[in-house]
Amino acid sequence: MTHRILILGGTTEAGQLAGELAARADCSVTLSLAGRTQSPVAQGVPVRSGGFGGVDGLAAYLSETGTGLLIDATHPYAARISANAAMAARKTGVPILALRRPGWVAGQGDRWLKVDSVAEAARALGEVPRRVFLALGRQEVAAFEAAPQHHYLIRSVDPVEPKLAVADAAYLLARGPFGETDEHALLEKHRIDVVVSKNSGGAATYGKVAAARALGLEVIMVRRPALPDVPSAETVEALAAMVRHFVEPDAERGV
Known part of the structure; x- marks a missing residue:
């Protein structure tokens, strides 16, 4: 079974995650970029550029494309997009995961x-x-x-x-x-x-x-804005493991 995955990007980690998941035979990955950068870094997966038209537009896209997993890997300050993603996932019943890069912490001398x-x-x-x-x-x-x-x-x-x-x-x-x-x-x-x-x-x-x-x-x-409370990981490796558990449920149960 092939799982359609939509990654909302805008970070280096989003591209890394897309590449790692695209290497799996059971995943079909699309990376979505906001389109604000005139010359974005080339990606190794299909890329969708531009907004969705808010919550309803993203929900419609998820339904129309048969997306089975939504991943929010946007910039930590893209609060509106993250909120829209969480609401669209809830509206459609599509599972959502988030890649949340840890913030910097002030140290001695800062x-x-x-x-x-x-x-x-x-x-x-x-x-x-x-x-x-x-x-x-x-x-x-x-x-x-x-x-x-x-x-x-x-x-x-x-x-x-x-x-x-x-x-x-x-x-x-x-x-x-x-x-x-x-x-x-x-x-x-x-x-x-x-x-x-x-x-x-x-x-x-x-x-x-x-x-x-x-x-x-x-x-x-x-300071960072408040973001929706959804299942998340701090690294590409940890989130890829979460996706693996999602796409391999039978293997996880030992079936």
Whole structure:
């Protein structure tokens, strides 16, 4: 029996999981991407790009395609998509699993100021002009137009369009992973004194956090949003094991 699996992606781990599951003869995997990145990394499985049209649209897709398992492997800050996925799964009766990458934890030497939103991060910069590294993704940076007195270094995979309506901003196009040594050099070159980041977790973008610690810089860290309570795992390996239990029920019972 072939199990149709839909993976809602947007993370490196989603692609890794898709590749691992696609290697199984009993799984037919489709990876869904939001389509926000202009040149996404090539995937080794069929890819669907673009939104579904909310809960009802995703539920219809699950029913029409005969999907037997839904996996939420979206970014930790894609709260709306995760909520829609949980509701669509409940509406259709399709089982759902989630890949939830652990967040970073502040350690000795870290100077974190935790905030609940990007807008709060902009306010937390204060009135005195500062040199700010925004490592948030291009969809989030517009909030900093409310604090135009600062100098901004903005890094994104795709160009920020339109540019920020601030007097002093520099733009850097780059795709991770970003190591600590390179991040240290970047922060020093641009004379950055505060980093604004989401708590994305994982190793690929942790370099800026480690570099900020080494340089004694403040990091304004945007807390993660609340996500639906669904069966989940923290690693690709652990979630692949959960999927194996799902697609091999007879084997698990020793039949």
